[in-house]
Amino acid sequence: xxxKKQTASKGSGKSTGKGAxxxxxxxxxxxxxxxxxxxxxxxxxxxxxxxxxxxxxxKQPKPWGLILTFTGVGVVALGLIGAAVFVVWDRSQPPxxxxxxxxxxxxxxEVSRALQDGDVTEDELENPWVVQQTHIDGEDPAAVPEYxxxxxxxxxxxxxxxxxxxxxxxxxIMDGNAVHSLEHGAVWLTYDPALVDGDGIKALASxxxxxxxxxxxxxxxxxxxxxxxxxxVQYQTDDIDDPKIDEFMDxxxxxxxxxxxxxxxxxxGLTTTTADQQxxxx
Amino acid sequence: MSRLWRRPALLIAITAxxxxxxxxxxxxxxxxxxxxxxxxxxxxxxxxxxxxxQAVEMxxxxxxxxxxxxxxxxxxxxxxxxxxxxxMYRTWLRDWGVQLSSGEPMAxxxxxxEHDSQETGGLMPGMATDEQMAEFRSLTGSEADVMFADLMIxxxxxxxxxxxxxxDLSDDPLVLDAARRTITVQQADIENLQNHRDNILNAxxx
Numbered sequence: 001x002x003x004k005k006q007t008a009s010k011g012s013g014k015s016t017g018k019g020a021x022x023x024x025x026x027x028x029x030x031x032x033x034x035x036x037x038x039x040x041x042x043x044x045x046x047x048x049x050x051x052x053x054x055x056x057x058x059k060q061p062k063p064w065g066l067i068l069t070f071t072g073v074g075v076v077a078l079g080l081i082g083a084a085v086f087v088v089w090d091r092s093q094p095p096x097x098x099x100x101x102x103x104x105x106x107x108x109x110e111v112s113r114a115l116q117d118g119d120v121t122e123d124e125l126e127n128p129w130v131v132q133q134t135h136i137d138g139e140d141p142a143a144v145p146e147y148x149x150x151x152x153x154x155x156x157x158x159x160x161x162x163x164x165x166x167x168x169x170x171x172x173i174m175d176g177n178a179v180h181s182l183e184h185g186a187v188w189l190t191y192d193p194a195l196v197d198g199d200g201i202k203a204l205a206s207x208x209x210x211x212x213x214x215x216x217x218x219x220x221x222x223x224x225x226x227x228x229x230x231x232x233v234q235y236q237t238d239d240i241d242d243p244k245i246d247e248f249m250d251x252x253x254x255x256x257x258x259x260x261x262x263x264x265x266x267x268x269g270l271t272t273t274t275a276d277q278q279x280x281x282x
Numbered sequence: 283m284s285r286l287w288r289r290p291a292l293l294i295a296i297t298a299x300x301x302x303x304x305x306x307x308x309x310x311x312x313x314x315x316x317x318x319x320x321x322x323x324x325x326x327x328x329x330x331x332x333x334x335x336q337a338v339e340m341x342x343x344x345x346x347x348x349x350x351x352x353x354x355x356x357x358x359x360x361x362x363x364x365x366x367x368x369x370m371y372r373t374w375l376r377d378w379g380v381q382l383s384s385g386e387p388m389a390x391x392x393x394x395x396e397h398d399s400q401e402t403g404g405l406m407p408g409m410a411t412d413e414q415m416a417e418f419r420s421l422t423g424s425e426a427d428v429m430f431a432d433l434m435i436x437x438x439x440x441x442x443x444x445x446x447x448x449x450d451l452s453d454d455p456l457v458l459d460a461a462r463r464t465i466t467v468q469q470a471d472i473e474n475l476q477n478h479r480d481n482i483l484n485a486x487x488x
Binding site for chain 1: 352356362462470474
């Protein structure tokens, strides 16, 4: 309380000029909001009278035009901000109906961060293979990785990646090479040659050709017409015209949160298939 | 309020002042949120450029002169992906409007780390010396494969350490995300380099 008094007296000492203005009457209204004790005083005297005098004029009709204009501008501005927020959010959402293998985590980035922070161990994960990235042919060059799902969508792999620069293979390729491509951020499109005819294969190939970080190969005994996979995610459909195939490719090719090894390339990989009778070296 | 509506000029003036204030506020926040020239983030990005540059140099040599297909594939992978990351660091530095080099390696990481760096003649953690690079450049075939693995394992361990330091010191989401990726990728690389190297050594002995 003491300090309040001090400032009040300081204020009045400093601004004697102001005080004079207040006493003049209506013109002093501008100073009513300065918050010192003098303002409080003037509120109850001269400006009160001026408020009364002005109150008569309020009877004029409200300027609806102005009110509507400002309201309209406000609504449009809020709408634009809302739309922008939605578009940004929507782009970060994966397409619906995708099977993902990250369990309670949203993507590779989240699960690898949880591992680094010690929030979870590899064994506790629903599918530990989503964070396993060892070259299985390192210790034993003849070793071939085995996968829990078909076709595989991540896990330990072979030391060579399959070329995935919009590469269309007409014969099956090694799972372990394709999974290495997924690690680099590629989407691998596989189809069952028993369920897709020549025209269908052409239609599917057109989605991959000329598109870096994608590859396509037949997968005998697949059991479903088409299966597309990226690291940790998969989508299967019997309809080769399913728009979700394109949505999957658009979203997951080089997706920042689902690429197990960001910045790696698709070039200079293996270009042979199992039909070439040439097992991958390494 | 009713009085305000009758004074459109005043209303517009108030709106204009508020919008100007908001604009200045947004600009100020955006301007100050970019790391400065002496920041941990800028120091890390500058040093990682240099650190990666040597990895690219080693990997390009191995790609050309090594013989093991698994090792040369790793070399190709390191040369291309670390070149891409160098581009990323440069883009950060340019966006932040800071120097692209400083001549003070590891200064951002604190006195202890800077001192370590000075003792090794300005080398960052894990970097090969000129002598080591010269020796490596004299080798070909499986000898080059093995030395490449040894040099790159040490190089990656140093890179992982730098990433861990920046995670401790920074809270910039862009930098933290990149540092975490570096740790994940380079740790996987280290394991693969060790396995492939041991495999080559076994084959040479047999």
